[in-house]
Amino acid sequence: MLNIDKFSxxxxxxxxxxxxxxxxxxxxxxxxxAKCIFCKSDMVMFKRVEQQIRSIHTHQN
Ligand SMILES: [Zn+2]
Structure with missing residues (x-):
């Protein structure tokens, strides 16, 4: 399963x-x-910046 927490x-x-x-x-x-709740378009996914990924990882531990 894709971990979408690492993406925006x-x-x-x-x-x-x-x-x-x-x-x-x-x-x-x-x-x-992921679909937009307003216009039902496919959302564009992009990785969050490194610093945010690191903070999430720390939070999970
Ligand atoms: Zn939209």
């Missing part, structure tokens, strides 16, 4: 950051199946 999402259509994920919506381009 942004809607390319309305620039929103609110999304939901569904396995039924997952694809090669959108492995997390």
């Amino acid at each position: 999402f942004k809607c390319p259509c309305c620039q929103g950051s609110q999304y939901r994920t569904s396995v039924f919506d997952s694809s090669i381009r959108n492995p997390a199946g």
Whole structure:
């Protein structure tokens, strides 16, 4: 299972950051199946910056 906690999402259509994920919506381009809750577009996924990843990792331990 993809750990989407390490990624941020942004809607390319309305620039929103609110999304939901569904396995039924997952694809090669959108492995997390994240869809914008406003316009139902596929969200664009990008990695968070290194510092944030490290802080999340520390938090989990
Ligand atoms: Zn949108």
